[in-house]
Amino acid sequence: MDSIKAKVIYINGPVVKAENAESFKMREMVQIGRKKLIGEIISIEKDIATIQVYEETSGLEWGEEVVSTDKPLCVKLGPGIIGNIFDGIERPLDRLYETGTAFIPEGIGLITIDKEKLWDVEITVKAGDMLLPGSTYATVKESSLIVHKLMVPPAIKGKAVFVEKSGKYNIEHTVVKLEGGNDVYELKLYQEWPIRDPRPVSRRKPIQTPLITGQRVIDTFFPLAKGGTAAIPGGFGTGKTITQHQLAKWSDADIIVYVGCGERGNEITEVLEDFPKLIDPRSGKSLMERTVLIANTSNMPVAAREASIYTGITIAEYYRDMGYNIAIMADSTSRWAEALREISGRLEEMPAEEGYPAYLPSRLAQFYERASDVETLSGENGSVTIIGAVSPAGGDFSEPVTQNTKRVVSSFLALDKSLAYARHYPAINWLNSYSGYIADLSDWYEENVAKDMLELRAKMLRILQEENKLMEIVKLVGEDILPDDQRLILEISRVIKIGYLQQNAYHKDDANVSPQKQYRMLSVINKLYERALDCIKNGVPISHVKKDDLFYKITTMKYNVPEDRLKLLDAMIEEIDEYYDSLKCKYGKGECKL
Amino acid sequence: MKIKYLKLDKIDGPLIMLSGVKHATYDEIVDIEVAGQKPKKGRVVQIDRDKVIIQVFESTTGISLTNSSVAFSGKPMQIPLSKDILGRVFNGIGEPIDGAGFYAENKYEIGGRPINPVGRKYPRNYIQTGISSIDGLTTLIRGQKLPIFSGDGLPHNQLAAQIVKQAKIAEADAGNSNTENFAIVFAAMGIKHDEAEYFKKQFELSGVSSRVVMYVNLADEPIVERITTPRCALTAAEYLAFEHDMHILVIMTNMTSYCEALREISSAREEVPSRKGYPGYLYSDLASLYERAGMIKNAKGSITQIPILTMPNDDIAHPVPDLTGFITEGQIILSRELFQKNINPPINILPSLSRLMKDGIGEGYTREDHPDVANQVFSAYSHVKDVRALAQVIGEDDISEIDRKYMEFGRQFEQKLLNQGFDTNRNIEQTLNLMWELLTVLPKEELNRLNPELIQKYYKG
């Protein structure tokens, strides 16, 4: 034991300094004072270390001891993560709750995943096997959906010299011993990993598969990609959280890591109450069976907010390495950036834009760079998709966090205040949102949805863009003076906006829509447009072309066609044909059926 | 025996600095004696070895480097609480100011620990306020934090008083009368004397005075206490809600003054400012107040917060409303335009929002048509705004027939639904029926947010 201990000399909120600290390492985790608060070394100068503390420092004194843990801030990776909820440094919040209070005390120490719980462990190697980094030595059925593969940690390889029988063990039990070089490694049911280091992979692959979200405006117009990145910026009340929740519920990832970063407590509680009851449409199992929650709500310690994002992404990468597709949502990355700013301010660092530290852009880039579609060390395919909400101050996208995020993400789903005010949800603005993945995903859409899916998409976007131009005129002179083909653009845009882009997160048949249904709905609208346009070209006035109840029916088809009755959409196409055939006939232009 | 420190190094605004301190703990409360003045309190806000910075409650006026002594208590700030606080008035640091003393055995730290999201209960029961624009379109839920965004000179106080008077907050199904298990906690930060009097009077008129606890820091009182005022109030609210299972309505006004006090102190400490000079931690600080609303699993009570703030220059992008909106569960926005048109309460429904309403309305809560009819009214009224803009340009005579109907809808909506005045109390049935009545101004085909069955049942056009 060291006789000289580091001692606290300075306290200012989450920032603490200690002297006699020359033996500490950068980014090392330490325990501070009688309450054993957890902190991380963020700078060292001579014998003085600066520490960011992940708990309230209220009650801390000058002279209290700072103890080294001799390792960087790590998370424990093993069974017990899925279906669970953790704070920003992976402490299980449900276990804290079981201690008898609804409030979070400080000084709870370093608890993580459950050490006592016995898991059914299936050993998959035998003595004498040569194991490489990333190879699986055992499996555990972690939830009804997830088989947890226990993998040899990245830097380790060797020959199995001891192999436990399959059976029930807790995570501390050594199940395999490897001999490599002069070392013997004991493999338990978990490994540890420093949260700020990306986990290694065999190689990164190009983007080729969409992350299907069940949200029409996203899947059809601004798709996300497995292994890709997306940002959802928007002022308060524009729908960032609901969109993130929708993605967490309906996207076709194997595992969801949801990071509630500096946002509302009730939003986390809502997930905790709702997800166990919601059924994943693909597996038929409860959504909680594939979900991990990380929660640092806005009133929890700010330094742990900074860490929560890394804890989340490290967990995501770990499951990716087993060959799963993970989607991680961070709501909101702006709170993480503000946590950086707050700590930087207390360190009296030189601020760059709007008080944010100069390293904000590089930190953001490093984080989004951890999204990836990869071949894992053991040769499997896995991916991590990052979807970050951004909360620009005053809803103004020119602020530093939005701008620097925009530079590094490929899908940009811009939420719009005026759409939200009109209760057009999701309030994703179709004119200034974009997805950089259209070209990468075109093969997938052709093979899995329809040959002309992307063509239809482009056509509908053109109609919407045209409408936007026309509205400039309408605002000045009204709609009546436009020629009928242009008025049709306005009418069809209304159908697209209300009947297609708007999607009600709380409606049973509308909350989640398959790509097939999306395509067929789009086909109905296209049919309506083509047949109506044809009539107008043949001199039929718009007042007859726009048949109110037909337009009403198509605008509301989203509520009336469940996934298992898509045939109803074919019937609608027939109805459109019938109506316009007879209309044309009336005007003496087309063939008349009896 | 407590050590007393007799010499200060520096006095700067609300802060004093002293050195040679052996055992200060971060965030603890100190007692300061000043020759010829009544004792003051302060709080440790920074420790640098033996040098300590203390933020002084009340004010530093009259303190010199040598005329005072400082004693450290070793504890963070606490206030005494018992059920006897009901009907009483305290200052911003929890001392009674209504002429009587106050003693309670148990003391509570005012900082408030964060509620574990696992320990929360998601709020789902709506509160009928009797105000149509709120009940129908931005429904208040028990346990919600729903602020009023107002402007100087707008009637936010009347609106708050109307809510206090009309709201059915208590548990109707508990069988007990409506007054047994509810109370109001009122936190006044930097408001004027007559505003505070207005509220006192309104509480009397509503017959709830004996169920109100007030923590008051008026405009001319020390700004450091403005920081502790809402914390004392919320600690009292938590005590009543979670130890006595009461339903608490917390009114906090004015949050803008609170934030300005925070800015003033931050600037005295020479901290790096972010937007408009407010400290970078304004968001976290506001969250530490607003997030104390809600319900927890082990208690039957609830804390519903109605913070009131005035938007400087009516600017919703100003940091105070902006950061508030990012934390609270919606906002009720007052409009100067409606107020000038004499429409009261002048609630601008389009930017207003109740985030919790979706889970507390509809079948089993209010009425099955509520979500859709609200949605339809929002969408129709937002179209009214476009039509009005057009009519301004080309004249009302030249707009299309359907747009003329929207104009009419807009007029009726503002006159019949919004303009109910501060004394009318409507139940939820009346409000919903009124919404349908307004929609009959529009033809059926325009009602694409409503499903045909609902139209059949309620549309009488």
Ligand SMILES: Nc1ncnc2c1ncn2[C@@H]1O[C@H](COP(=O)(O)OP(=O)(O)O)[C@@H](O)[C@H]1O
């Ligand atoms: N897809 C949607 N369907 C229905 N309502 C929505 C949808 N998106 C947002 N909303 C409404 O908007 C409100 C605010 O959305 P939220 O996601 O909480 O905003 P933000 O996180 O951007 O502040 C929600 O409470 C809900 O009423």
Ligand SMILES: [Mg+2]
């Ligand atoms: Mg949100």
